[in-house]
Every structure is written in structure tokens, then in C-alpha cells.
Amino acid sequence: MASDLGITPRAENYAEWYNDLVKRAGLADNSVVRGCMVIKPHGYAIWELMRDALDGMFKATGHQNAYFPLLIPKSFLSREAEHVDGFAKECAVVTHHRLMDSPEGVIVDPDAKLEEELIIRPTSETIIWHSYKTWIQSYRDLPLLINQWANVMRWELRPRLFLRTAEFLWQEGHTAHATYDEAEEEALTILEVYTRFAEDWMAVPIVAGVKSDGEKFAGADHTYTIEAMTQDLRAIQAGTSHHLAQNFAKAFDVTFQSAEGKEEHVYATSWGVSTRLIGTLLMVHSDDKGLVCPPRLAPVQVAIVPIGRKDDFVRVCEVADRLAAGLTESRWHGLPLRVKVDKREKESPGFKFNDWELKGACVRVEIGPRDLEAGQCVVVRRDEGEKKTAPLEELTDVVHAELSAMQAALFDRALAMREANTHRVDTWDEFKAAFAGEGGGGFVLAHWDGTRETEQRINEETKATIRCIPRVPLAAGDVEPGACVLTGHPSERRVVFAKAY
Amino acid sequence: MASDLGITPRAENYAEWYNDLVKRAGLADNSVVRGCMVIKPHGYAIWELMRDALDGMFKATGHQNAYFPLLIPKSFLSREAEHVDGFAKECAVVTHHRLMDSPEGVIVDPDAKLEEELIIRPTSETIIWHSYKTWIQSYRDLPLLINQWANVMRWELRPRLFLRTAEFLWQEGHTAHATYDEAEEEALTILEVYTRFAEDWMAVPIVAGVKSDGEKFAGADHTYTIEAMTQDLRAIQAGTSHHLAQNFAKAFDVTFQSAEGKEEHVYATSWGVSTRLIGTLLMVHSDDKGLVCPPRLAPVQVAIVPIGRKDDFVRVCEVADRLAAGLTESRWHGLPLRVKVDKREKESPGFKFNDWELKGACVRVEIGPRDLEAGQCVVVRRDEGEKKTAPLEELTDVVHAELSAMQAALFDRALAMREANTHRVDTWDEFKAAFAGEGGGGFVLAHWDGTRETEQRINEETKATIRCIPRVPLAAGDVEPGACVLTGHPSERRVVFAKAY
Structure with a gap:
């Protein structure tokens, strides 16, 4: 049974807790299109923070972004035998390119049938390696280190918001190298980037390792993975980095002339993380009250709730705005803080406290008229829930310390849970x-x-x-x-x- | 006939010049999928700069990002009569969700036919207003100010890279308001954002105005547009902002309870700019030598070319790296400069000069051993081509001044061209x-x-x-x-x- 917040407790039904959490915290909705989701602003804000952090790490390791087509000729998928087995069963197929009026309303125009069906990319190895054939001629074109931020589609029979949806957002890196060893080094560099992102940003401890042959990517020589533990004691695969050896280079005949003038097939990697990371984040940290977000990825790091009536409220709001401006100007981990002042007039302070707990504000700051007189405010950390008093003039320092402590505490708690299980x-x-x-x-x-x-x-x-x-x-x-x-x-x-x- | 650079001069054949430019400067390629393009890293870098600038302007005017599904039920398109007329003829249709093996190879599985066909979004009004029906109940839910960065697809018969492609990247804002006047204000706010972006970032003077009924968006009450002039003296529509009145709210039955307790249909706007902005940029500023990019949107603002042989080259490269570090640390318009040091050993300085002109580096810095002794370097602005001498210790100031001057000069030149024509x-x-x-x-x-x-x-x-x-x-x-x-x-x-x- 769902609580007042509309969230079923984890202990009662973990799957329902998860769905309630996603919906009540305003993160995502099911779409009318089966298996697809609508990522709402609060959920998308987490994705933007993830994307910016990862994108910075990719660029710092020498990668560039590009964009390849959404649609892939059906025949491309079949060029790599394991790849077609892995993806043919779950792809959306475009067969026509026009609608038309009819007595029954709008129908698909039968005259607009495509000569070759196109599939919506379930992953882009095939279309990208088709381009790489023209981009790569010589060893001087290597390594080619490219990443793409895109939507992909895999027809899912049992979709779950963020965890497994027909359409999802992700990044997919596709690199080309002159030797097996260089490709191996790249696959491991990315495994390390994913590990650092999971642990340092998401506060999620992971086990990094290699997949068994039965679990590797369709078309890979071997697959590296990072695996996290959820609160219901399952594993969740949070990111993968594949060493593709020469499989796709051979399928698409991509060769290069080596420094010694020899024609050789190129070595490849591919690697990706997706909006599934949001599902991972929720599954590891959140609780029965709602979203618990590690501060580095929280859309709202500080929620200030002014308390009071009439003139008092106006006075308190002025101070709250000033405090918010000071916090926003300060830098934590190099970025301005994300702060909201909750001035809704029709809602009670109690409602607002619950609401910001639901939405995962990391630190809540309460200020009333008496606090103002005493030159202080109340600070409550989302993961602790204890009320602490802070002098107004020290608020920025206090908030920075609480955010840093929370980031570390979430990781420690998740690690302890994993070790105990x-x-x-x-x-x-x-x-x-x-x-x-x-x-x-x-x-x-x-x-x-x-x-x-x-x-x-x-x-x-x-x-x-x-x-x-x-x-x-x-x-x-x-x-x-x-x-x-x-x-x-x-x-x-x-x-x-x-x-x- | 194309020059040594492989670019046909504008005066000879403007359309070929454009295609040569896009390909030779490494901005985009045609894809094997008809009408689609591959945006290469150098072109995508321009898009990322555009996106970040616009995204900041949208957020500064109160908008949030979200993400809605790629696929739209066919029937949604027909709910708004003008809208279906506008888009039915040019959409990609998904009819099946699985491939299968057959004696002839991989084919579409006939058993995997969808009950209702799905179309790949040509624009998202319909799927978004379907969601808004559940999101909007009361005047307190308004205004709803949402933007989406996404790929869309319109089946084009005569595609041209960046200008008109079957798939393109864009942002689409979709807002909901309690009154006609508020929606009108929103449409105009965005028109102003687009105008500021075009003029201040792209250095493209535009005429902002309202479309005639014959040219407005399918489903709009009226459409605002910004129009630029290309070097071949045509107009290019660079962005549009639509006041949709209650058309989509009525089609999807989206009502709200007003403060007075009355049930009313919501007012709407939608607005978008796309990768077509890159085409606009190219058409307005570039020349027969290649890309000319306004500094605020240039992937490479400064290219440093060290000149010399053997030990000299090593010494000059050290200084070039130091200069590059100083430039990168400096802030121009609040951002670190984008600087490359071109240390390729197999290419001559002359080749490199041409190459950076082709790729649109705004300022080229040349340093040889004699420059080093004299404590100076040569600075060449892309749009002027004149060699100037600058003392090494003043290089950062000189570069900032040249970038600012170039940003202004490109705008002035484009404005003069427009006024003369x-x-x-x-x-x-x-x-x-x-x-x-x-x-x-x-x-x-x-x-x-x-x-x-x-x-x-x-x-x-x-x-x-x-x-x-x-x-x-x-x-x-x-x-x-x-x-x-x-x-x-x-x-x-x-x-x-x-x-x-």
C-alpha cells in the first residue's frame, strides 16, 4: 500500500516502490507508445548532469563527438553474424515513407514502400563502420576516437522506466585502432572512465570486470562491464566497453595502410552508457520518502523553504533570495550550486519539506522570522533527516560541507550494503x-x-x-x-x- | 572547376561550392541512407557550441528540457487537420518490430506487424500535447515552458547537407499558457532569443517578422520567423516561433481550471531551430578557401603553426605549447579559448596554412626560430588574410582583440551585403x-x-x-x-x- 506520499514502501513491494518513485518524483512517465517513456524535466535534468560530466571525461581522454543516421539499411545488420542474431529480434522496422488520405482516414500510402527496409538503430556499429571505410585509409587516420549522444531503439517486451525501455538515450563510443593492444587499452580506458563516473559522481560502488562469453556483446571479442548492487540485492549492469577486435572491420572491409605499407584490418572498440544510469542511481540510493540523489548529480542541491505569514514571509523571502544568490555564486566541485527558493504561497512548510524530500533536494534550508532574528537557519540533509542549526553568514560553507559529506556518505552506505550482501x-x-x-x-x-x-x-x-x-x-x-x-x-x-x- | 583545395569557386557554381565546402572542411557527409547525413566531428563541434549557447538562453528565460518519444501513433497526426496536411506526405512509417531469418537471408517478420503504424516524429506537437493533457489541470500548472533537443525526420526529395535533410537535429520548444496574450509574449520572447543568437553569436543579420498565412506552420495561428540572406542572394529561414492559439489544446482536449474556477482550453506556442543553422552560417560567411566561422562558434579559434626543422622545430613547439596553454587559460566571452597547435611533421607550413583556412580557424599564429629570437610571432585573421606581427608576451591580448574584431567584421560585412541587395x-x-x-x-x-x-x-x-x-x-x-x-x-x-x- 502506498504511503501518504503515494510511494509503496520498499519492504512491501520493491518493484512498485520503484515505479511510484519514478512517477511521484516527476522523473518519467510511460508513453502512449508501448515501451517508450517520457523523460520529465526533473528526470532529464539528472541526465543532462550525467551527460555533461561524462562528455567532459570523454573529451579529456581525446574523444570527439559526431552524429550518424538514425536509420540503418536492414542488410547492414546481417553483415556481422553474431550481431544480427543479437539485434534482429528487437528492432523497429521502417517500411514506408508517406501517409495518405483515404475514405477510412489517414493510412499508409502503399506506393511509398521502400526498396530496402530500414531499421531504427538498436546500436550504431554497422552504420558507423560503413562510414569508417571511407574515413580510414592510412595509419595516420588512426586512432579514430569518436563518440555519439543519441537515441536508440530495442523493442522490449517487458519495459521498465529507465531500466529497460524501447527507446532510450545513450552515448556510444566507436573507436578504430591500428593494433589489438591499442584497442584493448582504449576499452580499458573507458572502463576506468565509467568506474570513476559511477563511483565519484553517482556514489555507486561497482565491480568492474569482463563478461563471460555467454553474456558478451553480439559481435565483440570480449566485453568489459561495471556492475552495481541494488537495494533489493540484484545486479544492474551500468555500462559496457567492448573490444570488437577486427570483427566489424572485416564485416565492412575497413583496412588501413600501416607505416610499413601493409594493408591490414582495423581494430575496434565500442562502449556505452544510457538513461539506465538514472535507474541505477534510483535503485541504489533512493528511499521510501522519494529520490535520494548524490549531490554532484542532483538537479536541486539546496531547497530553501521560507516560513512565515504576510510581512514576515516577505522579509524571510528577501533573505532567502540573498542566501540563494550567495550559494549560486559559490562553486562546489567547480560548478555553481543548483538552488531553489520555494515561495509557493498555498502550500504549508510541512508539505514543502515532504515535497523536497520526494524530489531529492540534498540539503533543505528552513528559515522563519525567529531564525532571522537569531541570525541562523535550520539545515537538514536528505539522507540524514536531522535538523541542525547554522549561522546565516556561514551558510555557504555549511552547505558545501554537507554536500561533500552526503556525497561520501551515500557511497559508503552503498558499499556497506554491497559488502554485507x-x-x-x-x-x-x-x-x-x-x-x-x-x-x-x-x-x-x-x-x-x-x-x-x-x-x-x-x-x-x-x-x-x-x-x-x-x-x-x-x-x-x-x-x-x-x-x-x-x-x-x-x-x-x-x-x-x-x-x- | 574546383581549385587546389578541391572547392569550386562561388562565382562559378554556388551550389557546388557549398557541397565542396561541407565535405572538404570535414563538416558532414552524405549517408548511405537516402537524404540522411553524417555530421562529422568538425561540423558537430559547431552544433555543440550552438546548442550550449541556445540552451543557456532558453534556461535564462525560464525553460526546462525534457524528452518525448521518437515514435508517434499515426492517428495522432490526423487530430489537427492542418497539421496532418502539412506532415503526412513526408514521414517515415514504422510498421513492424522484428526481423527474422529466411532462406533469402534476413527479412521483416510478417508476424511482427504493429496494430497501429507509428511514424518517426517530423515535429512533436502531437505526442507532447498528448502528455500535456495529464500534466495540466489547473492554472497553477501554467505556464509550462519545455524544450526538447532531438532528432526529427521529414522525408525529403531533394536533400542538401545541413539545409534540408531527411533526419536533422533540432530543438523544439512547446509551451502552454493560460491566455492568448501570454502565449503571444512567449512567441515573441523566443523570436528575440533567436534574433540575439543569430546576430550576436552567428554574426548573421536577420529580418524578424511574421509569416503570411500561406507560409505559416501547419496548425499555427501565426508564425514568426528570422530570415537571413545568403551570398547567392537568396533568403534562408533560420528559425521559427509559432503561436498555436488553442488549436492543439482543442485537438488533444487539454483544458485547465482558471483561478476563477472556469474550465478553459490552454494556449500554446512551439518554436525551433535546427542543424540548418550550420548551413546558414556557411552560406553567409564562408569563402572560396573554405570555412569562415564567427569566433564565438568556431571549433578552432586559434591555430598555432610552429615552423622549423629538427632542433628548431622542437624549440618552437615548446613555445607554441606554452602560448597555447596561456590562450586556453584566458577567457573570451567567458569561455576558454579553443586552440590547436599543429605539430604534424609530414606537412609543410604552406599546407597547414591552407588547411586551417579550409577548416575555419579564426586566427592563425605562425612562429619560426627567427620569430622566437625577436620575441614575436605572425598573426593572420581568417577573414582578412593579412600578416601582422605581435610580441609573444602580448599574444593573448592581441588574439582577443582580433577575435572581437572578426566577430564584428563578419556581421558588418553580411549586413552590408544584405543592404546592397x-x-x-x-x-x-x-x-x-x-x-x-x-x-x-x-x-x-x-x-x-x-x-x-x-x-x-x-x-x-x-x-x-x-x-x-x-x-x-x-x-x-x-x-x-x-x-x-x-x-x-x-x-x-x-x-x-x-x-x-
């Missing part, structure tokens, strides 16, 4: 028990014999999948040899199993 | 003569009787259209009454005719 399991009975029931089960570190058959059987029996083989072991013992939890066959190291979103 | 014409013979031949003909200010029939006949006989009725007369005499240039019927004022892109 990461288990090492050595028998099949223990393994099954860990994933029994409808709940998550956390991260289970277990030995695996390295075969796709075993991976599949484990998945069928427990719904758990291999999330990744961590690059850095979570504990030293994780890389000691052992016996596969299902088959007993030898295993070099533990891998991370979880039920996943 | 703006004519007032009073007889039909003069009018026809002005637009005779294949060329442009400039802006012709003539009297018009206000009817759609006359407008159409003028267009049929001369290919000229009414670009706008200026909000501010270009000369005082333009608003004196007169006689229609075609029919001789009374006319209140002169309007702007031109052949248009």
Missing part, C-alpha cells in the same frame, strides 16, 4: 539457497568451470547469471583455484553471480 | 526583372494586397515567396500605404519577397 559459496546447495525465492540474493562469488553449458544450467536452475569476472579480485582468496560449484570441474578463480535487472 | 520595387515589370534568371535576386520589398491568391501567383511567375512581414520596418517608408505590385489593390505596407532555400 556479497557471499562466497562453495557447494551447489548453498548456491541454490542463496538465490532461492523471489528476492535478489546479492552477489555470490563462486567457482565456475568456464564453460557456456555450465553457465546456462546454473542460470536455468537459479535465474542467476555471471555478472563478470572481476578485474581486481574483491578478496585475495577469490583468485585461488577451486572446484566449479555445479560440476566440480577445476576453476581458476571465483566469478560474480547474481540475479540481474 | 535589398531593393524597393513598385511595378510588376521591375519585380519580375529582380527575380529573373537562375540567381537569387536579394530581398525585394514590395506592396502586396494581403491575399493568398496573389501570393501564389507571384510565386508561380517568379519563384519568389513572401519571407516575412517585418516586425520593425527596415525603413520608415516601408510602412506607408501603397498598391500591390501584382494586382494594384491597396496595401498597408511593404513585405519581404525573396527566392528561398
Whole structure:
């Protein structure tokens, strides 16, 4: 049952809590078009902050942005065998280019049938590598380090706002290199960018590692991933970086002349994060009162609520505006603070407190006439909820300190949750028990014999999948040899199993 | 015939010059998908600068960003009668959602036919007003001031890179208001934003005015426009702001309860600019050597070319890097300068000079070993081409001054061109003569009787259209009454005719 705020408590029904949160906090709506979403201003503001932060990191590592077409000729998808298997089942197909009037109203004009059907990009490797064929001639054209911010479409049967939608927004990097090693270095550079973004901006601790062959990208040599743990103890894949080797270069015949004059196929990477990051953020930090947003990505970092009636209210509002101006002028992490003064006259202070908790303002500042006389105000951090008193003239410093403390506290809390729910399991009975029931089960570190058959059987029996083989072991013992939890066959190291979103 | 640079001179063939420019300067490519383009990094960098500038202006005038679905149910388009007429003939239609394997290869899965066809948004009024129905209940929800950055698609028969492409990038604002007057004020606020952007950032003088009914947006009450003049003396519509009155609110039944408790339909505006702005920029400023970009929107504002051999080159490069760091740290119009040091070893200085002219670096700085000894360098402005000497320690000040001077000079040059090619014409013979031949003909200010029939006949006989009725007369005499240039019927004022892109 939903609370007064209209949000079902997590403990009661986590899936409903999530949907209520997204809608009540004004982040997104379902669209009339099946599987698509409307990203509302409050949700889009989070995406803009994510985009700007990531874009800065991409440019700092030498990447440029470009834009490639939305539509891809159907035949392009089939050039890379694994790629077509991975995407053909879930793509939107454009077959005509005109509507016309008819006695039944507007219909598709049958004379406007396309010679070759076009698909809406589910990802852009194929259309981009078609361009790269003309862009790349010589080793001097390499490396080619390009990123695109775009919408993509994958027809989803069970959509969930932000987590899995038919259309979503993302960035997709597509790079070309002269050697395997350079492409490998690029894939790992991006894995590090994603890790830094997740941990430093999103305050989400992640496990970075490589996917098993069964879980890698359709067309990749291997796929790196960052995996986070949600509050219902599932894994969520937050970003992937693929080493494509020469697969797409061969499919699109992209070669270059090396410094030694030899004609060779190019090596490639691709990598992406999407609006799913917003879903990850919500799943890791938010609570039964609404959005909890790490300060570096919060649309509203400070909400000032002036309290009082008539003349008092006017006086308090003046001070609130002055405080807001001072906060906005100050720089935290190099950016002006995002501050709102809530002057709505028809709403009570209590309503406003709840509303800003719902919308995830990181710090709430309350000021009434008595506070004004005392030269102070009340400061409440979203994740703590405790009222503290701050002198008005020190407010900017106090707010900066609270934001920094909150950013760190959210990360620490999420890390503690993950550590408390990461288990090492050595028998099949223990393994099954860990994933029994409808709940998550956390991260289970277990030995695996390295075969796709075993991976599949484990998945069928427990719904758990291999999330990744961590690059850095979570504990030293994780890389000691052992016996596969299902088959007993030898295993070099533990891998991370979880039920996943 | 194209020059050494591969660019056909404007005087020889303006259309070929434009295409050569776009391709040789690395701005965009045609795509394999008919009518679509690939925006290359150098072109996309201009778009990013435009987007950031406009986005700041939208936010400063109270707008928020959001994101609505790419796909629109076919039936939505038909709800507004003029709107469907305007867009049905040029939209991409999605009919299926899956491909499948077959003996002939991958084909569209006939079992995956959609119940209702979806169209790729040609513009988003319909899908957005469907959402607004649930978002707007009371006068307290108004005004609703939302903008979206998105890709849209209009099936074009005669595409031209940036100017008219099947897919293009744009922003579309969609606002809702309680009264006609508030919506009118909004439409004009945006017209002013577009005017300021065109003149202050793009250095493009524009005529702002209202469209005739024959040229307005499909579904609008009236449409405001900004119109620029290209070097081949045509008009180019650079942005439009539409007052939609209650047309879409009625089509989607969006009402609100007024402060007095009355249920009323909402008033609306929509407005947009697109990647066509890049085409406008090119058409107004660039020359036979390549891109000429106003400094505020130039991807590379300063190109430093170190000159010398072996040890000299190393020494000069060190100084060039130091100068570049100093320039990048400095702020011009509040932003760090965009600077490149061209250290390519296999290219001659002469090649590099041409290359940076082609790519539109605003200021070129040349430094050789002798310059170093003399503590100076050579500075060349893209639009002037004259070599000037500048002391190294004053370089930042000199560059700032040159950029400011160039920004102003481009505007002044474009304004002078427009004024020299703006004519007032009073007889039909003069009018026809002005637009005779294949060329442009400039802006012709003539009297018009206000009817759609006359407008159409003028267009049929001369290919000229009414670009706008200026909000501010270009000369005082333009608003004196007169006689229609075609029919001789009374006319209140002169309007702007031109052949248009």
C-alpha cells in the first residue's frame, strides 16, 4: 500500500516502490507508445548532469563527438553474424515513407514502400563502420576516437522506466585502432572512465570486470562491464566497453595502410552508457520518502523553504533570495550550486519539506522570522533527516560541507550494503539457497568451470547469471583455484553471480 | 572547376561550392541512407557550441528540457487537420518490430506487424500535447515552458547537407499558457532569443517578422520567423516561433481550471531551430578557401603553426605549447579559448596554412626560430588574410582583440551585403526583372494586397515567396500605404519577397 506520499514502501513491494518513485518524483512517465517513456524535466535534468560530466571525461581522454543516421539499411545488420542474431529480434522496422488520405482516414500510402527496409538503430556499429571505410585509409587516420549522444531503439517486451525501455538515450563510443593492444587499452580506458563516473559522481560502488562469453556483446571479442548492487540485492549492469577486435572491420572491409605499407584490418572498440544510469542511481540510493540523489548529480542541491505569514514571509523571502544568490555564486566541485527558493504561497512548510524530500533536494534550508532574528537557519540533509542549526553568514560553507559529506556518505552506505550482501559459496546447495525465492540474493562469488553449458544450467536452475569476472579480485582468496560449484570441474578463480535487472 | 583545395569557386557554381565546402572542411557527409547525413566531428563541434549557447538562453528565460518519444501513433497526426496536411506526405512509417531469418537471408517478420503504424516524429506537437493533457489541470500548472533537443525526420526529395535533410537535429520548444496574450509574449520572447543568437553569436543579420498565412506552420495561428540572406542572394529561414492559439489544446482536449474556477482550453506556442543553422552560417560567411566561422562558434579559434626543422622545430613547439596553454587559460566571452597547435611533421607550413583556412580557424599564429629570437610571432585573421606581427608576451591580448574584431567584421560585412541587395520595387515589370534568371535576386520589398491568391501567383511567375512581414520596418517608408505590385489593390505596407532555400 502506498504511503501518504503515494510511494509503496520498499519492504512491501520493491518493484512498485520503484515505479511510484519514478512517477511521484516527476522523473518519467510511460508513453502512449508501448515501451517508450517520457523523460520529465526533473528526470532529464539528472541526465543532462550525467551527460555533461561524462562528455567532459570523454573529451579529456581525446574523444570527439559526431552524429550518424538514425536509420540503418536492414542488410547492414546481417553483415556481422553474431550481431544480427543479437539485434534482429528487437528492432523497429521502417517500411514506408508517406501517409495518405483515404475514405477510412489517414493510412499508409502503399506506393511509398521502400526498396530496402530500414531499421531504427538498436546500436550504431554497422552504420558507423560503413562510414569508417571511407574515413580510414592510412595509419595516420588512426586512432579514430569518436563518440555519439543519441537515441536508440530495442523493442522490449517487458519495459521498465529507465531500466529497460524501447527507446532510450545513450552515448556510444566507436573507436578504430591500428593494433589489438591499442584497442584493448582504449576499452580499458573507458572502463576506468565509467568506474570513476559511477563511483565519484553517482556514489555507486561497482565491480568492474569482463563478461563471460555467454553474456558478451553480439559481435565483440570480449566485453568489459561495471556492475552495481541494488537495494533489493540484484545486479544492474551500468555500462559496457567492448573490444570488437577486427570483427566489424572485416564485416565492412575497413583496412588501413600501416607505416610499413601493409594493408591490414582495423581494430575496434565500442562502449556505452544510457538513461539506465538514472535507474541505477534510483535503485541504489533512493528511499521510501522519494529520490535520494548524490549531490554532484542532483538537479536541486539546496531547497530553501521560507516560513512565515504576510510581512514576515516577505522579509524571510528577501533573505532567502540573498542566501540563494550567495550559494549560486559559490562553486562546489567547480560548478555553481543548483538552488531553489520555494515561495509557493498555498502550500504549508510541512508539505514543502515532504515535497523536497520526494524530489531529492540534498540539503533543505528552513528559515522563519525567529531564525532571522537569531541570525541562523535550520539545515537538514536528505539522507540524514536531522535538523541542525547554522549561522546565516556561514551558510555557504555549511552547505558545501554537507554536500561533500552526503556525497561520501551515500557511497559508503552503498558499499556497506554491497559488502554485507556479497557471499562466497562453495557447494551447489548453498548456491541454490542463496538465490532461492523471489528476492535478489546479492552477489555470490563462486567457482565456475568456464564453460557456456555450465553457465546456462546454473542460470536455468537459479535465474542467476555471471555478472563478470572481476578485474581486481574483491578478496585475495577469490583468485585461488577451486572446484566449479555445479560440476566440480577445476576453476581458476571465483566469478560474480547474481540475479540481474 | 574546383581549385587546389578541391572547392569550386562561388562565382562559378554556388551550389557546388557549398557541397565542396561541407565535405572538404570535414563538416558532414552524405549517408548511405537516402537524404540522411553524417555530421562529422568538425561540423558537430559547431552544433555543440550552438546548442550550449541556445540552451543557456532558453534556461535564462525560464525553460526546462525534457524528452518525448521518437515514435508517434499515426492517428495522432490526423487530430489537427492542418497539421496532418502539412506532415503526412513526408514521414517515415514504422510498421513492424522484428526481423527474422529466411532462406533469402534476413527479412521483416510478417508476424511482427504493429496494430497501429507509428511514424518517426517530423515535429512533436502531437505526442507532447498528448502528455500535456495529464500534466495540466489547473492554472497553477501554467505556464509550462519545455524544450526538447532531438532528432526529427521529414522525408525529403531533394536533400542538401545541413539545409534540408531527411533526419536533422533540432530543438523544439512547446509551451502552454493560460491566455492568448501570454502565449503571444512567449512567441515573441523566443523570436528575440533567436534574433540575439543569430546576430550576436552567428554574426548573421536577420529580418524578424511574421509569416503570411500561406507560409505559416501547419496548425499555427501565426508564425514568426528570422530570415537571413545568403551570398547567392537568396533568403534562408533560420528559425521559427509559432503561436498555436488553442488549436492543439482543442485537438488533444487539454483544458485547465482558471483561478476563477472556469474550465478553459490552454494556449500554446512551439518554436525551433535546427542543424540548418550550420548551413546558414556557411552560406553567409564562408569563402572560396573554405570555412569562415564567427569566433564565438568556431571549433578552432586559434591555430598555432610552429615552423622549423629538427632542433628548431622542437624549440618552437615548446613555445607554441606554452602560448597555447596561456590562450586556453584566458577567457573570451567567458569561455576558454579553443586552440590547436599543429605539430604534424609530414606537412609543410604552406599546407597547414591552407588547411586551417579550409577548416575555419579564426586566427592563425605562425612562429619560426627567427620569430622566437625577436620575441614575436605572425598573426593572420581568417577573414582578412593579412600578416601582422605581435610580441609573444602580448599574444593573448592581441588574439582577443582580433577575435572581437572578426566577430564584428563578419556581421558588418553580411549586413552590408544584405543592404546592397535589398531593393524597393513598385511595378510588376521591375519585380519580375529582380527575380529573373537562375540567381537569387536579394530581398525585394514590395506592396502586396494581403491575399493568398496573389501570393501564389507571384510565386508561380517568379519563384519568389513572401519571407516575412517585418516586425520593425527596415525603413520608415516601408510602412506607408501603397498598391500591390501584382494586382494594384491597396496595401498597408511593404513585405519581404525573396527566392528561398
